[in-house]
Amino acid sequence: MRYSAIKRIRVLGFLLVLLFMGAIALTSCNALRIKSASAQVPQVVTSVLSDPKTFNPPFVQEAPSPTSVMFEGLVTENGLTGKIEPALAQSWAISEDKKKIVFTIKPNLKWSDGKPLTVDDVIFTYNEVYLNEAIPTDTRDVLRIGQNRALPTVKKLDDRRIEFTVPEPFAPFLRVTGVPILPAHILRKYVNEKNRDGKPVFLTTWGVATPPSEIVVNGPYTLERYDTSQRIIFKRNPYFWRKDSQGKQQPYIERMVWQIVESTDVSLMQFRSGSLDSIAISPDIFSLVKREEKRGNFTIYNGGPASGTNFISFNLNKAKNAKGEPIVNPVKSRWFNSKEFRQAVAYAIDRQTMINNTFRGLGKPQNSPISVQSPYYLPPEKGLKVYDYNPEKAKELLLKAGFKYNADGQLLDGDGNRVRFTLMTNSGNKIREAMGAQIKQDLSKIGIQVDFTPINFGTLVDKLSNTRDWESYLLGLTGGVEPNDGANVWNSTGGLHSFNQGPMPGQPPITGWVVSDWEKEIDRLMIAGAQELDETKRKEIYAQFQNIVQEEVPVIYLVNPLSLAAVRNRIKGIKYSALGGAFWNLYELPLAEN
Numbered sequence: 001m002r003y004s005a006i007k008r009i010r011v012l013g014f015l016l017v018l019l020f021m022g023a024i025a026l027t028s029c030n031a032l033r034i035k036s037a038s039a040q041v042p043q044v045v046t047s048v049l050s051d052p053k054t055f056n057p058p059f060v061q062e063a064p065s066p067t068s069v070m071f072e073g074l075v076t077e078n079g080l081t082g083k084i085e086p087a088l089a090q091s092w093a094i095s096e097d098k099k100k101i102v103f104t105i106k107p108n109l110k111w112s113d114g115k116p117l118t119v120d121d122v123i124f125t126y127n128e129v130y131l132n133e134a135i136p137t138d139t140r141d142v143l144r145i146g147q148n149r150a151l152p153t154v155k156k157l158d159d160r161r162i163e164f165t166v167p168e169p170f171a172p173f174l175r176v177t178g179v180p181i182l183p184a185h186i187l188r189k190y191v192n193e194k195n196r197d198g199k200p201v202f203l204t205t206w207g208v209a210t211p212p213s214e215i216v217v218n219g220p221y222t223l224e225r226y227d228t229s230q231r232i233i234f235k236r237n238p239y240f241w242r243k244d245s246q247g248k249q250q251p252y253i254e255r256m257v258w259q260i261v262e263s264t265d266v267s268l269m270q271f272r273s274g275s276l277d278s279i280a281i282s283p284d285i286f287s288l289v290k291r292e293e294k295r296g297n298f299t300i301y302n303g304g305p306a307s308g309t310n311f312i313s314f315n316l317n318k319a320k321n322a323k324g325e326p327i328v329n330p331v332k333s334r335w336f337n338s339k340e341f342r343q344a345v346a347y348a349i350d351r352q353t354m355i356n357n358t359f360r361g362l363g364k365p366q367n368s369p370i371s372v373q374s375p376y377y378l379p380p381e382k383g384l385k386v387y388d389y390n391p392e393k394a395k396e397l398l399l400k401a402g403f404k405y406n407a408d409g410q411l412l413d414g415d416g417n418r419v420r421f422t423l424m425t426n427s428g429n430k431i432r433e434a435m436g437a438q439i440k441q442d443l444s445k446i447g448i449q450v451d452f453t454p455i456n457f458g459t460l461v462d463k464l465s466n467t468r469d470w471e472s473y474l475l476g477l478t479g480g481v482e483p484n485d486g487a488n489v490w491n492s493t494g495g496l497h498s499f500n501q502g503p504m505p506g507q508p509p510i511t512g513w514v515v516s517d518w519e520k521e522i523d524r525l526m527i528a529g530a531q532e533l534d535e536t537k538r539k540e541i542y543a544q545f546q547n548i549v550q551e552e553v554p555v556i557y558l559v560n561p562l563s564l565a566a567v568r569n570r571i572k573g574i575k576y577s578a579l580g581g582a583f584w585n586l587y588e589l590p591l592a593e594n
Helices: 002-039 119-130 138-143 184-192 264-273 283-291 330-336 339-348 351-357 391-400 430-444 457-467 483-490 517-531 535-552
Strands: 043-048 075-077 084-086 089-094 100-105 153-156 161-165 221-227 231-236 255-260 278-280 298-305 309-314 363-365 420-426 449-455 472-477 555-557 559-568
Touching: 043 278, 084 089, 100 119, 119 138, 119 153, 119 161, 119 184, 264 278, 264 283, 283 298, 283 430, 283 559, 309 430, 309 559, 330 339, 330 420, 339 391, 339 430, 339 535, 339 555, 351 363, 351 430, 351 559, 420 430, 420 457, 430 449, 430 472, 449 457, 457 472, 483 517, 483 535, 517 535
Parallel strands: 043 255, 420 449, 420 472
Antiparallel strands: 075 084, 089 100, 100 161, 153 161, 221 231, 231 255, 278 559, 298 559, 309 472, 309 555, 363 559
């Protein structure tokens, strides 16, 4: 009896195993079938670190965003030169007083659903979305002009022309008209319709749960599929306006796949296995990937110094928080607000050793808040102040500022306080953690003790933007060719003016906030630079700005890594640059035939 029962159990177990194996085989067969079907479609597979937050352009804050290949604006930026080129607009004309820009859009434009794209879509996008105070979008801040932060007016002239009027000449304005144009025939009803809180339904339109077929675009690709935490698949937009010189429809690549891979280590593994067509190359993996370049049939492209920045900054804020307490310890605040102290720290950091060790030689010293690709960048050979490694000069500046050394070589202030502060960065970033460790070591050589503390990025952002509870930090910002793009950092009332963050709307009050004279001068120069349309004069203005930053060193620039990416050789026509990356001209990239 027992034997028969056991036998039946074994037989049942065996059948379950067979069924399970059959299910695996069926799943594998389906996966192979899907893979095989995908292989018949010319496609490129890359990776991104996280899921998108939205598919609605006005609410996008992350980069890269899927909307970058789904939407276009009136103009676009050439990824090699940084110059403005036509996109949906065919041409534009600027009035003599520089306060009006008239755009003429291309004829016969269409949305991805085949409906006409017209001047009315442009008017809707600006007047009912970007300039609509009921819709919270960062794009509106980009459109604000001058000291009064006024907004432009936008009106229709005829079936092909739109007129933008600005309250004063504003040199960057042409560039900001590259923001995505939206379909009025799809989205206007959501702008007008209100939810139970009285807010436009548009605020929750085109979220990540929206069926791809409902998202109508004007860019090279439409959304085909989105699998949370797995992948985003794009397919070629058959109504995209671009055609090549032979009249062939662009883009040539039929499908783009963005694999969502939350680890750069996993991305590297996938690239080496052949499942990714491109990855960014950081200094720590360059040697490994370079050895496999020929075998893996890919090319590592070098765009020169990256357009972003790496820097440390001290908290110069002299204000008190809502409790009446100093935001920064008064003793340390006196150090940080000493220009000689900040300059001494700048001289004490060995950037070349940082390049050699942390960046494996793949970087350049950084000296300016303006990207080297910008025509407004002031190079050292033309007068930009730099801080080459010089610990003796650093000590000389500290002694001049009233600091002194004890018998153990420790730095003390004039009251005998040991000079010691905390340096924060975001944890998990290996490059920044290595940079911070070296800064700690370098500053110890001039008697300063640095408590280097990597912390969660969200916590760090909260300290910088809200509580202001920090002493110094190590971070970076993205860059570009237009200096005014950094106005939010350098204007004393800017939301990213972290080294002396003033009172912001909706935050607890602070008292005693003081704006220094050199900050006020930067305010003036940023407005003057945006107002000036003469290129020679603009360069002079931004040269003054760069020299003030380097003289006062509210931020201390460190190293600019080289912009590197590996791309499979089957993708032709790559024109890699630090500004545009590998795929800025995606529409014209063909794939080699097998």
